[in-house]
Amino acid sequence: xxxxxxxLEGMSQTHFWQFHEKMPNLWRLSFESRMxxxxxxxxxxxxxxxxxxxxxxxxxxxHNASFPExxxxxxxxxxxxxxxxLHDRGYAVSGGMYCVPAPEYAQNGFGGAWPExxxxxxxxxxxxxxxxxxxxxxxxxxxxxxxxxxxxxxxSCLFGDNVGEKEDASELHxxxxxxxxxxxxxxxxxxxxxxxxxxxxxxxxxxxxPYGMDPWLHGLFHGRITRIPPYASACWTPLLVxxxxxxxxxxxHLICVVDLRHLISNLLFPEEKTPPPESxxxxxxxxxxxxxxxxxxNMFALENESDPSNAGLAKGYAAADGxxxxxxxxxxxxxxxxxxxxxxxxxxxxxxxxxxxxFDIDAAGFITTFEDREIVHPYFDALFSRREVMEMADVxxxxxxxxxxxxxxxxxxxxxxxxxxxxxxxxxxxSFTKKKSRG
Numbered sequence: 342x343x344x345x346x347x348x349l350e351g352m353s354q355t356h357f358w359q360f361h362e363k364m365p366n367l368w369r370l371s372f373e374s375r376m377x378x379x380x381x382x383x384x385x386x387x388x389x390x391x392x393x394x395x396x397x398x399x400x401x402x403x404h405n406a407s408f409p410e411x412x413x414x415x416x417x418x419x420x421x422x423x424x425x426x427l428h429d430r431g432y433a434v435s436g437g438m439y440c441v442p443a444p445e446y447a448q449n450g451f452g453g454a455w456p457e458x459x460x461x462x463x464x465x466x467x468x469x470x471x472x473x474x475x476x477x478x479x480x481x482x483x484x485x486x487x488x489x490x491x492x493x494x495x496x497s498c499l500f501g502d503n504v505g506e507k508e509d510a511s512e513l514h515x516x517x518x519x520x521x522x523x524x525x526x527x528x529x530x531x532x533x534x535x536x537x538x539x540x541x542x543x544x545x546x547x548x549x550x551p552y553g554m555d556p557w558l559h560g561l562f563h564g565r566i567t568r569i570p571p572y573a574s575a576c577w578t579p580l581l582v583x584x585x586x587x588x589x590x591x592x593x594h595l596i597c598v599v600d601l602r603h604l605i606s607n608l609l610f611p612e613e614k615t616p617p618p619e620s621x622x623x624x625x626x627x628x629x630x631x632x633x634x635x636x637x638x639n640m641f642a643l644e645n646e647s648d649p650s651n652a653g654l655a656k657g658y659a660a661a662d663g664x665x666x667x668x669x670x671x672x673x674x675x676x677x678x679x680x681x682x683x684x685x686x687x688x689x690x691x692x693x694x695x696x697x698x699x700f701d702i703d704a705a706g707f708i709t710t711f712e713d714r715e716i717v718h719p720y721f722d723a724l725f726s727r728r729e730v731m732e733m734a735d736v737x738x739x740x741x742x743x744x745x746x747x748x749x750x751x752x753x754x755x756x757x758x759x760x761x762x763x764x765x766x767x768x769x770x771x772s773f774t775k776k777k778s779r780g
Contacts, residue, residue, distance in 0.1 A: 342585075342609055343482070343544040344427075345535070346394075347528055348438075348494035349579065350387060353553025354380075355690065356498070356521065357579040363521045366529035367548060373583050374546075375590040379663045380580035381635040382552045383598045385571050387494075389638070390551035390598055392454050395422040397602035397624035399636065399751070423602045425456035427490045427609075434459040435478050436492035439471045439527065451494075468523070471495075476534050483538040493531065497523035499554055517554075542585045545608055550578025551598060570657030570670045571637035572692040573684065584608060595632045595663045599624035621660075622747055634740070635661045636747045658751070660744040661686060665733070667740040668692070669748065681706075683737050696733060706741065708734040 384390045428434045455462035465471040482489045498520030535541040603615045615626035637659045657670040668682045684692040701709045
């Protein structure tokens, strides 16, 4: 059995439904796939998300307090990439990406995590060249009959990328829609090429969103589009897994990018069992070890006025259980958004209403109980029953404990790699209190 990944760069779950008429090929694929409705990115950035997939955990890529010299923090030397593992088992492995206007930037990023044994990770500034490389690879596998794996990414729908092919759009909606059309065209080309070469009925096709683009709300965060804290609009993304002969299935397992390696490994090598995870940061077989939390992160550069080449980094982390989301951001020394935000994802998928505005937080950072007082905000009191309010308080306290532990582990790993104490880029205790309301 073969496997092909298509990374839907910038596509959120909301986009997948909102622009469905622009994506006939992906929707055709959805009727032949297991569609995961609760799939979450672990990182709202391309390179972080790719390492999550390749290594199957969140410990391979961390970052320090400055940019660009220490922003990447490196990849742990003790890990074996999923693609290297397949190469070592005799698979023909290759990878490539469509990316403009700066393919060399993506090549440096993805190429740094791409195993040397699998050849160069190639980035293309034109779709025609990208498609030619894809077809050449598939033609080679048609000739030699080798099992294969290909990782493809398309950044057509990223806001700001591929401006030349979108410049005729008069409105933001059509501007973004054109990007999704181009990305869908890549999906259609890959599916048709596999079918034409007689490979489709022996190939697992995985289409997934490594992170979502948010041009409407949070995307305007400090003038950035994808470099935003891990809100639902950036982390809740589509996942379609088409396995030959399996047909359509709607799946409600909570699953993350770090779990994809284990999911696909189990399909390729069903006789091998995935070991149980050690923490919520680690990937897992979600069918054998169901996930209760999804941990996401991001970093975002803050300009240094005295030295623009050495910008500071702020960080964001989130814990989500599929219904609620708790986000914490550092202030980076210059930001006004540091602290906690708590959202009801299922009713507020754009994460615009911080529920902590309606609660009291004690000195330890936990929600206080309400048995002896009434909720003072009439709208909130009318919208949610007392039972739901108490459930929110319980969920918040649980998410906070998980998030605090995840941040501690991540920051200690970043500091260990840098060979220094976790200073300047760790979250002080105050960051685990609620942030000021947006009004």
